[in-house]
Amino acid sequence: MIDRYSRQIIFPQLGKEGQGRLGNSSVVIIGCGALGGIIATYLVRAGVGKVKIVDRDLIEYHNLHRQILFDEEDVKNKLPKAIAAEQHLKKANSSIEIEGVVADVHYANVERLITGVDLILDGLDNPETRFIINDASLKHKIPWVYGAAIAASGMTMNIIPGETPCFRCVFPSLPPPGVIPNCDTAGVISPAPFVVGSLQSAEAIKILVGAKEINRDVIVIDVWQGTFHRLKVSPRRDCPTCQGKYEFLQRQFGIRTTVLCGQNSVQILDPKIESLSLKELALHLKPLGKVSYNKLILNFTVDNHEMVVFPDGRLILKNSLDESLARELYVKYIGT
Numbered sequence: 001m002i003d004r005y006s007r008q009i010i011f012p013q014l015g016k017e018g019q020g021r022l023g024n025s026s027v028v029i030i031g032c033g034a035l036g037g038i039i040a041t042y043l044v045r046a047g048v049g050k051v052k053i054v055d056r057d058l059i060e061y062h063n064l065h066r067q068i069l070f071d072e073e074d075v076k077n078k079l080p081k082a083i084a085a086e087q088h089l090k091k092a093n094s095s096i097e098i099e100g101v102v103a104d105v106h107y108a109n110v111e112r113l114i115t116g117v118d119l120i121l122d123g124l125d126n127p128e129t130r131f132i133i134n135d136a137s138l139k140h141k142i143p144w145v146y147g148a149a150i151a152a153s154g155m156t157m158n159i160i161p162g163e164t165p166c167f168r169c170v171f172p173s174l175p176p177p178g179v180i181p182n183c184d185t186a187g188v189i190s191p192a193p194f195v196v197g198s199l200q201s202a203e204a205i206k207i208l209v210g211a212k213e214i215n216r217d218v219i220v221i222d223v224w225q226g227t228f229h230r231l232k233v234s235p236r237r238d239c240p241t242c243q244g245k246y247e248f249l250q251r252q253f254g255i256r257t258t259v260l261c262g263q264n265s266v267q268i269l270d271p272k273i274e275s276l277s278l279k280e281l282a283l284h285l286k287p288l289g290k291v292s293y294n295k296l297i298l299n300f301t302v303d304n305h306e307m308v309v310f311p312d313g314r315l316i317l318k319n320s321l322d323e324s325l326a327r328e329l330y331v332k333y334i335g336t
């Protein structure tokens with residue numbers, strides 16, 4: 001294995017000792033689009049011992065311009081991103097453990113998903129889940145690396161519990177829906193997430209090997225303007241998370257609808273459901289419409305409504321942004 005990593009071991013700040021630490025490390029990457037795909041690629045190839053990749057989405061054609069882990073075959077095979085990522089990355093490095101988990105991260109499963117990891121990496125496309133991760137990170141004293149990219153710009157920051165300001169020190173509250181631009185409204189060009197994902201990966205390696213030079217600022221980049229800025233941040237005295245109030249972990253909700261960024265789809269999630277038998281559901285739905293399934297997903301079409309159901313109980317209504325229709329179909333066909 002030394003030969004595989006020889007060129008990074010020569011880099012003195014890493015060395016043999018650093019390589020050993022990477023090999024003994026475990027990380028979870030939450031979200032595997034453009035950012036998460038880059039981070040997963042680097043950390044798997046760098047020899048991080050255990051890499052868990054969590055993502056809720058399927059791969060679509062409009063992902064391919066920036067999500068380098070995936071190809072046209074994956075779109076045709078209707079693969080969840082977490083599973084395709086696991087398959088591709090195992091070919092890049094078979095000497096480490098790689099696990100793809102198809103799930104939407106929420107208050108009820110986040111603590112289970114981060115159990116035992118040394119570092120959490122943010123590859124998300126929505127702000128709300130970041131507040132949940134921030135709460136879980138501080139509660140369990142596991143550092144996380146925030147990253148976000150949109151249009152031609154992006155930013156990243158390290159949150160080391162007890163050492164740096166937390167995410168909520170910098171972003172005190174959840175922005176109202178529709179205020180933050182997303183891939184649908186502002187677009188994105190691939191160099192932006194690639195630069196941010198690269199910076200996150202470098203910070204991950206530094207944190208895992210225990211380097212002194214870890215970043216304590218917010219870094220803001222713009223690949224169109226060619227700019228790179230550091231913003232100093234300080235802890236906020238009235239930050240609830242830093243005072244041990246984990247409001248986003250306690251903010252329990254019932255059935256939840258989410259419009260998925262860039263997919264013309266609505267997701268329905270019931271956090272009470274831990275797992276669902278797709279085989280039993282297929283038997284139940286067969287008399288009602290067109291059903292096909294494998295162990296990863298179930299496709300169901302009825303009255304021109306196309307739905308995908310996952311074993312974690314989530315339903316995605318395709319080609320629609322109608323949240324009340326999605327909720328209605330969920331209650332009717334999945335039931336709770």
Ligand SMILES: [Zn+2]
Nearest residue numbers: 166169239242
């Ligand atoms: Zn804080």
